[in-house]
Amino acid sequence: MRITYDPEADALYIAFGEGPATVEEVAPGVTLDWDREGRLLGIEILDASRRLSDPRALSRLLLEALPTWEKAGA
Numbered sequence: 001m002r003i004t005y006d007p008e009a010d011a012l013y014i015a016f017g018e019g020p021a022t023v024e025e026v027a028p029g030v031t032l033d034w035d036r037e038g039r040l041l042g043i044e045i046l047d048a049s050r051r052l053s054d055p056r057a058l059s060r061l062l063l064e065a066l067p068t069w070e071k072a073g074a
Contacts, residue, residue, distance in 0.1 A: 002014075007058075010046065016039075016042060017041045
């Protein structure tokens with residue numbers, strides 16, 4: 001997963017994958033990108049700083065509940 005924020009455009013993008021996408025606008029300024037198999041590739045939020053309850057959240061990233069990767073047989 002990759003999260004990017006463009007302060008000039010005030011656009012937040014959360015990418016789960018890459019490739020050709022079909023774009024679906026689910027709300028004004030909020031779009032979802034889908035691949036051919038219907039898997040979510042990304043989420044774009046325009047005017048992100050105005051849509052968040054805490055615009056300062058865009059200046060920090062908090063990762064929670066990350067999966068742990070264990071080696072087989074360990």
